[in-house]
Amino acid sequence: MRKIILALCAMLLLNSWSAIAADVTKEQIKGLDEQVQDIKKDVIDLTAELLQLEEKLLFPSNSQFALFVSLAEAENLRLDSIQIKLENKVLAYHLYTFRELEAMQNGGVQKIYTGNIRTGEHKLIVSYTAKAVGGSNTKQSGSYTLKKEVGPKFLEIKIGGPDAGEQGIEFKDW
Amino acid sequence: MFRITLIIFCTLFAHNAIAENTIDKAPELKDIFYGESLFYSFQDKNFDAISKLDAELGQFYNLDNPSLDPFNQQISHAEFSVGSFELAYRMHQRAGRAIKAIMESSLNQKIRNEAAYRLAQIFYRKNQPGNALDILENIQGDMAEELRVDEIYLRAQVYISTGRFVEAIDLLKSIEKEEKYEGFILYNLGIAYIQNDEEKKAILALDEMGKISSDDRGVLALKDKANLSLANRMLENGSPAQAKKYFTRVRLNGPFADRALLGLGWVNASLGDYKKALVPWRLLVKREITNESVQESMLAVPYAYGQLDYYGQAALAYGRAMDSFGGEVDRLQASIKSVREGKFLNVVLDKQSERDKNWLHNLRDRQETPETRYILSLMASNDFQQSLQNYRDLAELGARLSYWLASLDVYVELINIRQKYYEPLLPVVEKQFKKLDARIRVRLSQRDRLDQRLKSMVIARRPDYLATAQERAAQDRLAKIDLYLSNNPQHYSADVRARIARLKGVLHWQVNNSYHDRLTNAYKQMQTLDIYINKLNQVYKSFVRTRQAATQSYEGYDIPIRQLKTRIQANQVKVNGIMARQGQLIEALAVNELERRRNQLEEYQIKARFALAESYDRATKKQQKDEEEKILQQIEQNKILKQTESAENIKTEQVEKAGQDEQEEEQEEEQEEEQEEEAESEAVQ
Numbered sequence: 001m002r003k004i005i006l007a008l009c010a011m012l013l014l015n016s017w018s019a020i021a022a023d024v025t026k027e028q029i030k031g032l033d034e035q036v037q038d039i040k041k042d043v044i045d046l047t048a049e050l051l052q053l054e055e056k057l058l059f060p061s062n063s064q065f066a067l068f069v070s071l072a073e074a075e076n077l078r079l080d081s082i083q084i085k086l087e088n089k090v091l092a093y094h095l096y097t098f099r100e101l102e103a104m105q106n107g108g109v110q111k112i113y114t115g116n117i118r119t120g121e122h123k124l125i126v127s128y129t130a131k132a133v134g135g136s137n138t139k140q141s142g143s144y145t146l147k148k149e150v151g152p153k154f155l156e157i158k159i160g161g162p163d164a165g166e167q168g169i170e171f172k173d174w
Numbered sequence: 175m176f177r178i179t180l181i182i183f184c185t186l187f188a189h190n191a192i193a194e195n196t197i198d199k200a201p202e203l204k205d206i207f208y209g210e211s212l213f214y215s216f217q218d219k220n221f222d223a224i225s226k227l228d229a230e231l232g233q234f235y236n237l238d239n240p241s242l243d244p245f246n247q248q249i250s251h252a253e254f255s256v257g258s259f260e261l262a263y264r265m266h267q268r269a270g271r272a273i274k275a276i277m278e279s280s281l282n283q284k285i286r287n288e289a290a291y292r293l294a295q296i297f298y299r300k301n302q303p304g305n306a307l308d309i310l311e312n313i314q315g316d317m318a319e320e321l322r323v324d325e326i327y328l329r330a331q332v333y334i335s336t337g338r339f340v341e342a343i344d345l346l347k348s349i350e351k352e353e354k355y356e357g358f359i360l361y362n363l364g365i366a367y368i369q370n371d372e373e374k375k376a377i378l379a380l381d382e383m384g385k386i387s388s389d390d391r392g393v394l395a396l397k398d399k400a401n402l403s404l405a406n407r408m409l410e411n412g413s414p415a416q417a418k419k420y421f422t423r424v425r426l427n428g429p430f431a432d433r434a435l436l437g438l439g440w441v442n443a444s445l446g447d448y449k450k451a452l453v454p455w456r457l458l459v460k461r462e463i464t465n466e467s468v469q470e471s472m473l474a475v476p477y478a479y480g481q482l483d484y485y486g487q488a489a490l491a492y493g494r495a496m497d498s499f500g501g502e503v504d505r506l507q508a509s510i511k512s513v514r515e516g517k518f519l520n521v522v523l524d525k526q527s528e529r530d531k532n533w534l535h536n537l538r539d540r541q542e543t544p545e546t547r548y549i550l551s552l553m554a555s556n557d558f559q560q561s562l563q564n565y566r567d568l569a570e571l572g573a574r575l576s577y578w579l580a581s582l583d584v585y586v587e588l589i590n591i592r593q594k595y596y597e598p599l600l601p602v603v604e605k606q607f608k609k610l611d612a613r614i615r616v617r618l619s620q621r622d623r624l625d626q627r628l629k630s631m632v633i634a635r636r637p638d639y640l641a642t643a644q645e646r647a648a649q650d651r652l653a654k655i656d657l658y659l660s661n662n663p664q665h666y667s668a669d670v671r672a673r674i675a676r677l678k679g680v681l682h683w684q685v686n687n688s689y690h691d692r693l694t695n696a697y698k699q700m701q702t703l704d705i706y707i708n709k710l711n712q713v714y715k716s717f718v719r720t721r722q723a724a725t726q727s728y729e730g731y732d733i734p735i736r737q738l739k740t741r742i743q744a745n746q747v748k749v750n751g752i753m754a755r756q757g758q759l760i761e762a763l764a765v766n767e768l769e770r771r772r773n774q775l776e777e778y779q780i781k782a783r784f785a786l787a788e789s790y791d792r793a794t795k796k797q798q799k800d801e802e803e804k805i806l807q808q809i810e811q812n813k814i815l816k817q818t819e820s821a822e823n824i825k826t827e828q829v830e831k832a833g834q835d836e837q838e839e840e841q842e843e844e845q846e847e848e849q850e851e852e853a854e855s856e857a858v859q
Contacts, residue, residue, distance in 0.1 A: 040265055043575065044225050
């Protein structure tokens with residue numbers, strides 16, 4: 001019977017491990033965690049400044065051009081890859097990971113390209129490969145004439161959805 | 175003890191039940207960059223998500239009139255998102271401040287209630303139920319429908335933690351049927367009953383929890399825990415039969431199966447049924463050797479054999495246990511050395527872990543970290559997980575800082591190249607631009623004058639403004655002739671004068687008669703001109719911006735870059751220092767746990783050694799006893815044999831004697847018969 005009690009105590013002790021560990025180094029863990037939070041805050045603030053500097057240096061507002069890719073709501077396509085051509089030159093190519101796809105299916109928007117272009121009209125061709133709900137492979141392509149003016153240009157490429165037309169791609173200027 | 179255990183269970187599961195509650199679906203986007211930060215957040219790239227959304231919010235608040243921006247429509251959602259991302263990035267302090275700001279704002283009451291709920295959630299997670307309660311008290315009116323149950327559940331948890339059990343029970347009962355927290359509500363209800371000294375109700379609630387059917391792994395694990403807790407409680411109450419019932423409910427493949435098997439064995443042992451105790455223990459002994467329950471069962475199995483007088487088997491099992499313990503002690507020793515050499519931390523940071531979403535869970539399957547199997551319970555603790563995550567975050571911060579430092583060097587080079595290119599070029603361009611600028615200004619003022627004239631002609635008719643150049647030349651010539659004639663009237667006849675008047679009349683007719691057509695045409699021309707003027711303005715603006723961009727591409731960066739570099743370097747020093755301390759802490763925790771397990775195994779080894787000797791003793795004694803018994807039996811048998819033999823001899827003699835007697839009797843009888851026959855014959859005669 002003594003052994004039983006010992007065994008049960010061992011089980012209970014196992015359960016309460018976290019509490020014991022917390023007692024031993026609680027202050028130390030808490031102190032370090034606060035320091036980690038502080039340094040995270042400092043680095044995030046610093047990164048925001050560095051990103052602004054980078055944007056100012058590399059992508060000045062008069063020539064800045066960014067492309068975003070999103071999936072239409074409730075779109076059951078499994079996007080495999082996308083290729084974007086500007087004036088018949090490949091601008092961006094991307095193969096999607098499961099996590100990226102999941103993020104897009106939840107409404108996240110991928111910034112696929114940031115660069116600089118001249119003002120005026122430019123022809124954009126977007127092609128994508130995907131798997132439909134039934135498992136069949138889909139390959140679609142669509143074109144768009146974008147008008148770059150003096151300010152920065154942001155264009156969203158939305159795959160699928162009711163307004164996407166036959167080509168399955170909708171373009172939206174932001 | 176029961177209470178303490180349950181409180182710990184409650185605390186552990188409360189975290190799972192809340193399940194982060196971060197943004198899991200994007201709203202209809204009003205700002206594309208908000209969508210980008212959500213894209214990072216959904217992939218758990220919280221650093222990127224926070225820094226990008228922070229930058230976007232900064233730009234929004236810097237607008238002259240932010241309320242006119244479409245992003246304003248979902249600004250509260252975005253603010254929550256920042257708080258959520260910060261929570262997910264374990265920045266509780268900052269997340270709390272951000273959410274508190276919304277709570278104290280003049281936003282819609284439902285939004286403020288939501289903020290209060292989320293802030294209370296943060297405090298509860300940080301084990302500050304008092305603060306959580308204060309915040310929850312600020313909630314007024316209705317909650318948003320999607321958060322109604324969450325708020326009640328959180329409030330109930332906070333009430334349990336602050337000793338308001340009756341209120342907690344009432345709240346939990348009000349949401350008992352809600353599927354969202356299926357199982358968790360029952361479990362917490364059981365805890366609240368226990369805390370309120372209503373043990374029967376507690377057992378009923380936990381018993382119901384222990385029978386719940388679900389496909390959810392979390393709920394099933396909680397179900398196992400409920401059964402295990404009840405079994406322990408029944409053992410404490412001295413009801414092993416009841417305990418047995420609860421132990422057998424625990425799944426054999428669940429996270430608590432080992433403890434349940436061990437407990438079930440002890441229950442059977444306590445009932446004196448060692449054969450039945452051996453069934454779960456023998457099953458357990460084949461499981462993962464690093465598990466504490468398995469190690470204990472390696473001693474329990476021979477113990478049961480011993481109780482069943484199978485000393486030989488007990489001795490063999492103790493021997494096997496000692497061998498295993500010896501091997502494991504060596505392994506633990508090697509693991510302690512490996513952890514101290516920093517190999518564990520190296521694996522935590524390697525690329526494979528970086529790509530793996532469940533890296534912490536999968537760490538135990540890595541060959542390079544055999545020690546992780548021994549620190550599973552440690553790894554399950556919040557403190558250790560938080561420390562490991564912090565260590566990885568610090569490594570990521572360090573890598574980011576190094577990247578930026580290297581990038582800044584490249585940017586400095588880029589700026590120098592730009593400066594070399596633009597500096598000689600810009601003055602020439604500037605000179606040409608000034609000339610063109612002057613010409614453009616002249617043309618623009620001309621256009622404005624024409625525009626003014628056309629507008630004035632709508633009010634006051636001015637045909638002369640619309641005369642062609644040829645007509646204006648003819649008019650000038652006629653005016654000159656007229657002037658000459660008036661100065662020299664003697665040289666010309668009346669006929670000439672009449673001709674001049676007629677020509678003037680023709681011109682007047684021509685200009686006045688086509689006035690409307692000319693005016694319309696002038697408007698059309700003005701419109702065409704405006705198209706060109708617009709193009710000119712565009713080119714002009716573009717040029718001005720390009721010229722400005724060219725200047726700005728290399729000027730004014732020296733000081734900011736120098737300052738940023740200094741800040742990066744200072745942060746690098748900080749990160750390295752904190753990371754070293756965090757690493758030491760993790761290693762110390764791991765080594766402490768490994769040493770505890772090693773000491774435990776060494777104790778087990780000693781116990782096994784003594785038990786082995788005892789088994790041999792008992793086996794020898796039993797053997798001796800058996801032999802003695804055998805000898806005694808033999809002696810007894812011999813005795814019996816001898817007795818049997820002597821008895822047989824006597825019997826034989828008796829038989830022989832009896833035979834002789836019988837013979838004698840027969841002879842006597844024969845003689846008597848003969849004598850009788852003779853007497854009869856004599857009588858007859």
